[in-house]
Amino acid sequence: MRSIWNGAISFGLVSIPVKLMNATESHAVSFRQIHTEDGGRIRYRKVCELEDREVSQAEIGKAYEDADGSMIPITDEDLSHLPIPTARTIEIVAFVPRERIDPLQMGTAYYLAASGAPAAKPYTLLREALGRSDRVAIAKFALRGRERLGMLRVSGDAIVMHGLLWPDEVRTPEGVAPDAGVTVREQELDLADALMDTLGEIDLDDLHDEYREALEEVIAAKAAGEAPPEAPGPAEPGKVLDLMAALESSVRAARESRGGEGTGTAEVRTLERRERPARRTPKETGGKKSTSTAAGKTAAGKTQARKSTSAARKSTAETDEKKTAKSAKTAHAAHTAKTAKSAKTTKTAQTAKTAKTTQKTPDRSTARKTAAKATAGSTAGKGAAKKTASSRRRGA
Numbered sequence: 001m002r003s004i005w006n007g008a009i010s011f012g013l014v015s016i017p018v019k020l021m022n023a024t025e026s027h028a029v030s031f032r033q034i035h036t037e038d039g040g041r042i043r044y045r046k047v048c049e050l051e052d053r054e055v056s057q058a059e060i061g062k063a064y065e066d067a068d069g070s071m072i073p074i075t076d077e078d079l080s081h082l083p084i085p086t087a088r089t090i091e092i093v094a095f096v097p098r099e100r101i102d103p104l105q106m107g108t109a110y111y112l113a114a115s116g117a118p119a120a121k122p123y124t125l126l127r128e129a130l131g132r133s134d135r136v137a138i139a140k141f142a143l144r145g146r147e148r149l150g151m152l153r154v155s156g157d158a159i160v161m162h163g164l165l166w167p168d169e170v171r172t173p174e175g176v177a178p179d180a181g182v183t184v185r186e187q188e189l190d191l192a193d194a195l196m197d198t199l200g201e202i203d204l205d206d207l208h209d210e211y212r213e214a215l216e217e218v219i220a221a222k223a224a225g226e227a228p229p230e231a232p233g234p235a236e237p238g239k240v241l242d243l244m245a246a247l248e249s250s251v252r253a254a255r256e257s258r259g260g261e262g263t264g265t266a267e268v269r270t271l272e273r274r275e276r277p278a279r280r281t282p283k284e285t286g287g288k289k290s291t292s293t294a295a296g297k298t299a300a301g302k303t304q305a306r307k308s309t310s311a312a313r314k315s316t317a318e319t320d321e322k323k324t325a326k327s328a329k330t331a332h333a334a335h336t337a338k339t340a341k342s343a344k345t346t347k348t349a350q351t352a353k354t355a356k357t358t359q360k361t362p363d364r365s366t367a368r369k370t371a372a373k374a375t376a377g378s379t380a381g382k383g384a385a386k387k388t389a390s391s392r393r394r395g396a
Contacts, residue, residue: 005143006115007088009126009152016122017115018090020143023160024109029215079145090141090150090161098136101151104170107163112152123159130154138164191247198254 005020033042045054063071090112114123130137130153137152139161149164218228 001111003113007090007141009112009139010089010091011122011126012092014122014125016126017119018112018123019115020161021111021113022108023111027209027212029212029219084142084147086140086142086147088142090139090152092137092139092152094138095133095135096138098134098153101136101164102170105149105164105167106151107165110161110163112159112161127154127157127159130159188243188247191244191251195247195251195254198251 001021003019003021007018007020009016009018034040035042046057046060047053048055062074064074065071114120126137139150139152141148141150141161149166151162151164153160153162214229214231221228
C-alpha cells in the first residue's frame with residue numbers, strides 16, 4: 001500500500017516513526033460525461049472570469065470568500081506561519097474507553113505502519129498497551145492543510161487510526177423524533193422481537209453490492225454489443241394499515257426467505273385433519289331385506305361401539321387399579337417405616353429409664369445403711385452415758 005503521510009506518533013517522551021495509509025477503498029463504478037450527439041467527452045477547464053481565458057495550475061491560488069462575496073487571498077506563506085504543532089506528528093492527548101466515542105464522529109480509517117526497524121519496538125509497545133487496557137487513544141494530527149482529531153485502536157497486529165469529527169461538527173437530533181406521543185403495545189414489541197430473532201445474525205462477508213454487480217453486467221453486455229439484461233421492477237411498497245398485521249407478515253416472510261430456519265423457541269405445526277366417513281343415504285326402494293340389512297349393520301355398529309366402550313372402561317379400570325395398588329404399597333411402606341422408628345424410639349426411652357432406676361436403687365440402699373449405722377452409733381453412745389452415770393451414783 002502506498003503511504004499518503006509520513007510522520008511520528010508522540011507517546012509521552014516516546015516518538016514512533018510511522019507511515020499513514022488508507023485502510024479502505026471504493027469499488028463504485030464511475031462515469032464520464034459525454035456529448036449525447038457524437039459521444040465526445042465533456043471536460044472542465046479553469047477559466048478566469050475577469051479575463052475570460054483558461055489559466056494553468058501555476059496561476060491558481062487560494063482565497064476566502066467573505067459574506068459580501070469579496071475574496072480574501074491566502075498565500076502558502078500565510079499558512080506556513082500558522083501554529084500547528086501537529087504538522088508532522090500524531091500527538092496522543094488522552095486514553096479513554098471505546099464506549100465514550102460516538103459512532104457519529106467516526107470518519108475515514110487509516111493504517112499506521114512502523115517506519116523503519118527502530119520503530120518496531122515502540123510500535124509493538126503501544127499496540128500491546130492499547131490491547132491490554134481495552135481503551136483507545138485520542139490524538140490530534142494535521143492532514144491536507146487542517147488539524148484533525150483521531151482515534152487510535154488495535155486491529156489484529158496493526159494500529160488503526162479513525163478520523164473523528166470535532167464535537168461541534170455533530171448536529172443534535174432536533175426535530176428528528178416524532179412530535180406526537182406514540183404508545184407502543186407489548187404485543188407489538190413481542191412481534192418486533194420475534195422478527196429480530198427470525199432475521200438473526202449474518203456474516204458481513206456474505207453481503208455484497210447487488211446494484212454494482214447488476215451495473216457491471218449491463219456494461220459488459222453493452223461492450224459486447226448485446227442487449228442488457230432486464231432487471232426486475234421494484235416491488236411497490238404497501239401502505240401500513242395495521243402495524244400488528246404488518247409485523248406478523250414480516251415475521252412470516254422472513255421465515256420463508258430463510259427456509260423456515262427460525263430462532264424462536266416454539267414451533268407451530270398444523271395438525272392433519274381426520275376425514276370423517278360420509279353418511280350413506282338409505283335407499284328409498286324399501287323392503288324387508290334392506291331393512292334387515294340396515295338393522296343388522298346398525299346392530300353390528302352398536303355392538304362394536306359397546307365393545308370399544310367396554311375395552312376403554314376395562315383399560316381405565318386396570319390403570320386405576322394399578323395406581324391404587326401403587327399408592328397402597330407406598331402408604332404401607334411409609335407406615336412400616338414410621339412404626340419401626342416409633343418402636344426404636346420407645347425402646348431407647350425404656351432403656352434410659354431402666355438405667356436411671358438402677359442408678360437410683362443402689363443410692364437409696366446406701367443411704368439406708370448409713371442411716372442404720374448412725375442410729376446404732378447413737379444408741380450405743382446413749383447406753384454408755386447411762387452406765388457412766390449409774391457408776392458415779394453408786395460410788396457416791
